[in-house]
Amino acid sequence: MPEPLLVVENLQTHFRTPDGVNRAVDGISFHVDAGETIAVVGESGCGKSVTAMSMLRLIPEPPGKIAGSIRFQGRDLLTMTDREMRAIRGNDISMIFQEPMTSLNPVLNVGRQIGETLRLHQGLSARDAEAKAVEMLTLVGIPAPGRRVREYPHQLSGGMRQRVMIAIALACNPKLLIADEPTTALDVTIQAQILDLMRDLKHRVGAAIVLITHDLGVVAEVAERVIVMYAGKKVEEAPVGQLFRNPRHPYTQGLLGSVPKLGSSLTGTETRLAEIPGLVPSLKSKIPGCVFASRCTYATDLCRKVAPALEEKAPHHVAACHYAIREAVAA
Amino acid sequence: MFAYTVRRVLATIPVMAIVALFVFSLLYLAPGDPAAVIAGDQATPQDVERIRASLGLDRPYLVRFGEWAFRIIQGDLGVSIFTNLPVTTMIAQRIEPTLSLMVITLCLAVCIAIPMGVIAAWKQGTIIDRAVMGFAVLGFSVPVFVVGYVLAYVFALELDWLPVQGYTPFARGFWPWLENLILPAIALGGVYIALIARITRATMLEVLQQDYIRTARAKGVGQKGVLFLHALKNAAVPIVTVIGIGIALLIGGAVVTESVFAIPGLGRLTVDAILRRDYPVIQGVVLLFSFVYVLVNLVIDLAYTLFDPRIRY
Numbered sequence: 114m115p116e117p118l119l120v121v122e123n124l125q126t127h128f129r130t131p132d133g134v135n136r137a138v139d140g141i142s143f144h145v146d147a148g149e150t151i152a153v154v155g156e157s158g159c160g161k162s163v164t165a166m167s168m169l170r171l172i173p174e175p176p177g178k179i180a181g182s183i184r185f186q187g188r189d190l191l192t193m194t195d196r197e198m199r200a201i202r203g204n205d206i207s208m209i210f211q212e213p214m215t216s217l218n219p220v221l222n223v224g225r226q227i228g229e230t231l232r233l234h235q236g237l238s239a240r241d242a243e244a245k246a247v248e249m250l251t252l253v254g255i256p257a258p259g260r261r262v263r264e265y266p267h268q269l270s271g272g273m274r275q276r277v278m279i280a281i282a283l284a285c286n287p288k289l290l291i292a293d294e295p296t297t298a299l300d301v302t303i304q305a306q307i308l309d310l311m312r313d314l315k316h317r318v319g320a321a322i323v324l325i326t327h328d329l330g331v332v333a334e335v336a337e338r339v340i341v342m343y344a345g346k347k348v349e350e351a352p353v354g355q356l357f358r359n360p361r362h363p364y365t366q367g368l369l370g371s372v373p374k375l376g377s378s379l380t381g382t383e384t385r386l387a388e389i390p391g392l393v394p395s396l397k398s399k400i401p402g403c404v405f406a407s408r409c410t411y412a413t414d415l416c417r418k419v420a421p422a423l424e425e426k427a428p429h430h431v432a433a434c435h436y437a438i439r440e441a442v443a444a
Numbered sequence: 445m446f447a448y449t450v451r452r453v454l455a456t457i458p459v460m461a462i463v464a465l466f467v468f469s470l471l472y473l474a475p476g477d478p479a480a481v482i483a484g485d486q487a488t489p490q491d492v493e494r495i496r497a498s499l500g501l502d503r504p505y506l507v508r509f510g511e512w513a514f515r516i517i518q519g520d521l522g523v524s525i526f527t528n529l530p531v532t533t534m535i536a537q538r539i540e541p542t543l544s545l546m547v548i549t550l551c552l553a554v555c556i557a558i559p560m561g562v563i564a565a566w567k568q569g570t571i572i573d574r575a576v577m578g579f580a581v582l583g584f585s586v587p588v589f590v591v592g593y594v595l596a597y598v599f600a601l602e603l604d605w606l607p608v609q610g611y612t613p614f615a616r617g618f619w620p621w622l623e624n625l626i627l628p629a630i631a632l633g634g635v636y637i638a639l640i641a642r643i644t645r646a647t648m649l650e651v652l653q654q655d656y657i658r659t660a661r662a663k664g665v666g667q668k669g670v671l672f673l674h675a676l677k678n679a680a681v682p683i684v685t686v687i688g689i690g691i692a693l694l695i696g697g698a699v700v701t702e703s704v705f706a707i708p709g710l711g712r713l714t715v716d717a718i719l720r721r722d723y724p725v726i727q728g729v730v731l732l733f734s735f736v737y738v739l740v741n742l743v744i745d746l747a748y749t750l751f752d753p754r755i756r757y
Contacts, residue, residue, distance in 0.1 A: 171661055203663035210662075215655040220677045220752055230663045265753040281663065 116187055117144040118321050119168075119289060123181040126160070126167045130176065133397040137163040139345035140181070145289065150315065150322040152336035152353070154329065154368070158393050160345040161325045162211075165293045168323070169202055185289070204234040207282035211294035213274035217266040223250070223277050224262035230284045249280035252317075253310060272303035279310060286318055293325045308334055329372050333357060338429075341365045344404040345396055347423065351430040361432035364389070364405045403434070411436055445749070452745055456738050463734040464516065467727050468509050516731070522724035526717075531728035534713060541611045542709035544621065545701065546694050549629040549636065554687065557637040561644025561683075562671050568649060576641060583638030588697050592631035592704035599627060609706040624707075632701040636690050643686045647679035654678070680751035688744035695733045 126138040138160040145151055153161045166172050167179050170190060183190040185206065190198065202208075207230075210216040218226060227249050228242030237245060243262060250258035253276040266274055275295060282290055292311065296304035312335055315322055324336060332339055332353065339356045341349040341364065349362040360366045367389040391408040394400060403409070406416040415435055423433045479496035480487070487495075496502050500511075515522065521531035564576040600608040606627055612620040651657065652675055660674040699711035710729055717725035748755045 169662055171658060199664045199666055201664070202661070203665075208662040210655060210659060212655050216659045218656040218660065218674055218678070219754060220680075221674070222753075229660075229665065233664050267754050278659075281659075 116184070118147040118149075118186065119145040119323075120184040121164075121168070121181070122184070124164065124167060124183060125178075125180040126163050126172060127178050127180075128176050129178070130397070136345050136396045136399075138167060139396070141342070141345075141347050142181075143340055143347065143350065145321050145323060147288065148315075148319050148321055149338065150324060150336050151338045151340060152324045152326060152332040153340045153342055154326055154332055155342035156327060156368075156393055158396075159342045160396075161327075161342050162293050164342070165208070165291050165323065165325045168291060169206060169208055170198055171208075200234070203230045203281075203287075204285045205287055206289045206291065207285070207287040209275070209278050209282050209290065209292040209295045211297050213271050213278055213298060216278055217274055219266050222263050222265050223269070227262075227277065227281050227284055230281060234285050245284065246280070249284050250277070252283075252314070253277070253280045254306075255280075271299055272306065275299060275303075275307050276310065279307075279314065283314055283318055283320070287320050289323065290315075290320045291323045291325070294327070295324070296331060297326070297328065304331075311335065329357075329369065341368070344393055344400070346404055346433070348405065348434070349430075349432040350423075351427075351432075355427065355430055359427070359430075361426045361430065361437040362405075362434050363409045363411055365432075367408075449746060452742055456742055459738055460735065461513075463738075464513055464731060465509065467730045467734070468512055470730075472505070512727075521728035521731070524717075524722050524725050526720045526722045526725075531724050534725060535710065535728055535732060538708060538710045538713045540613060540709075541707045542698055542702070542711060544611075544614065545625055545628055545632065545698055545707065545709065546691075548622070548625045549633045549694055550687075550691075552629050553633040553636040553640055553690075556633075557640035558644050558676070558683065560637070561641040562648055562676060564641070564645040565648035565652060566667070566671055573645075577645070580638040580641050583634040583641075586634065588631050588634065588700045589704050591634050592628070592701060595627045595631055596705070609704075611707045611709070624705075628701045628705045628707060631704065632694060632697045635693050635697065639686060639690050639693070640683065644679065644683050647682045648675055651675045651678045677751060681748055681755075684744055684747060684751065688741045691737055691740045695737065 121144065122142050124138055124141045125136070128135040128137060141160075141164060143151070153164060155161050163172065168183055168190070170179065172179060179191060181191070185201070190201065193201070217223075221229075224243045224246040227246035228237070228239065231237045231242045231245050232239070247258045247262050250261055255261050255273060255276055261269070261273075266277070269277065278295075290311075295311070296307050299307060308331060311322070314320075322335075324331070326332060336353050339349075339351060339353050340347055341356075341362065343364050349356070349360070349365045351361075356365065357369065360369055371388055389408055394404065394407055400406075400420075402415075402417040402419055403412070403421050406412040409416065413436075419435075421433045421435045423431045424437075426432050426437050477492070477496075479492050479499060479501055483492045483495050493502075500508060512522075519532065521535070523530055524534060527534065560576050560579075564573045567573045596608050599605050607624050610624055612624050614621045648671075656678075657670060657674060660670050665674065698709065699714055701707070702709045702711035703715060710732070713725065714729045716722075717729065
């Protein structure tokens with residue numbers, strides 16, 4: 114069996130701060146197969162964005178420190194030189210960010226920003242790069258690309274800017290696209306358009322996608338496999354259908370329970386939204402037991418003392434909970 | 445854009461008019477009577493009165509300002525009381541050294557200060573950053589004449605690399621011209637470099653925090669491309685503004701620098717004119733300096749659009 118496209122093993126991204134070490138990502142392992150779409154979900158502050166940034170080594174070091182290994186096509190990104198890493202960024206692995214309003218350079222025109230990756234990685238001339246940029250704008254569905262290519266970000270709407278970001282990310286036909294909350298800052302209608310676009314282009318370009326999001330609707334829509342993160346750790350991983358039908362970890366159950374159901378007040382099934390009590394614990398102190406114990410309604414002394422290991426609870430379905438199987442059976 | 449340019453150019457007219465009024469008034473507020481100076485120690489009150497009338501100093505203030513302003517618009521800055529030469533001629537003779545000094549200082553300062561500020565911002569908090577900022581504080585705090593004499597002593601007298609003082613006209617060749625200007629430009633540029641380096645560092649620090657810088661890195665852009673294209677172009681507007689405002693420092697400093705390095709420029713002309721109470725010359729030179737300052741800042745205002753496409757007038 115060939116090695117997957119990307120293998121992340123025991124990734125730890127820690128930040129040194131004046132009042133202790135912040136373990137933003139604390140020992141995460143996962144893999145991504147070629148052409149696959151996986152989603153990483155979790156609350157704000159669970160380390161999902163830091164995981165994404167670590168994969169391209171975009172964490173400023175110091176104060177950050179990335180440990181573990183990230184093997185991409187068999188080569189460890191963490192031991193590469195800066196030059197080797199730059200050749201990968203935007204070329205083999207590219208990234209889309211959450212904020213289309215601020216992620217584009219306001220003083221360079223759109224064509225230049227798309228063309229830049231092509232010039233860097235494929236050695237295109239300025240003229241060829243602009244021609245390819247027009248092509249990319251057409252691909253991401255921007256009308257009048259010949260005119261838009263000379264425009265600046267402030268002349269475009271949020272949705273258009275995110276399309277431009279996607280054009281930049283896909284210009285060099287990357288093998289892996291990391292999308293960090295690509296639709297969070299957009300209107301709902303635009304969100305759907307951007308998701309459709311990503312799905313469509315994924316089939317055309319054949320890139321694998323790591324989608325970072327807190328929006329479970331988006332996950333259900335596009336992902337094939339889901340990783341649930343909590344406090345810098347992976348707490349559950351399963352194929353998407355299985356996760357939604359049969360979540361094993363109490364945290365995942367809580368996350369799914371806190372999604373409002375459209376129309377529930379009309380059908381008479383309206384109930385108070387389940388919420389997960391409390392806040393994500395501080396990542397600065399080592400937690401002896403299960404990271405979720407302080408907020409878990411099922412927590413026992415065992416949970417507070419011994420950290421549960423990730424166990425396969427069903428085929429391809431792992432969760433880090435001492436009681437997950439029992440919970441599932443009871444349900 | 446065109447309408448804006450026209451508006452900005454027109455807006456400089458009232459500014460220059462107010463400057464002119466100040467320049468004209470300043471001399472009447474300053475102590476000392478030019479008529480008495482010209483008449484000398486032996487003159488009788490009648491003599492002084494006659495000279496005053498011949499200079500037109502006995503007529504009402506606003507009338508004299510009107511006449512003076514009208515002549516200036518026609519390019520006539522009057523005649524020097526001391527040399528009897530037209531002020532325009534005297535300025536024309538002295539303008540090349542000063543202009544050369546200011547242009548060289550400007551180029552030198554921009555070429556040194558901007559990379560310094562960029563590197564300090566990139567290496568924020570390191571020894572390099574502290575060294576650059578320490579140098580900037582030094583540039584602020586040591587006066588031009590001290591730097592000037594130290595430079596002249598070390599590089600001209602001890603090392604004998606460059607001439608001690610004087611000026612060679614550009615017409616006699618580029619290198620002789622430049623050679624004489626290097627030390628004065630460094631002495632004059634100290635404060636200016638410090639100012640530009642500091643604003644560059646501060647603006648760059650802010651820009652480097654922006655999301656689009658992260659995007660640039662994620663695209664595989666190298667350190668140089670990130671700093672000098674993606675970041676510096678965004679930091680350009682405040683930096684260019686300070687470069688424009690700082691021209692005032694160069695004008696003030698040029699007067700002292702020219703004295704230290706014995707450069708026969710407008711600065712020396714100004715000092716000499718003030719010492720002799722040669723009012724038409726003082727007025728002419730101050731007006732010229734103000735005009736240059738207003739002009740440079742006008743050009744800079746118009747240049748903003750080159751750096752930031754969001755600025756549209």
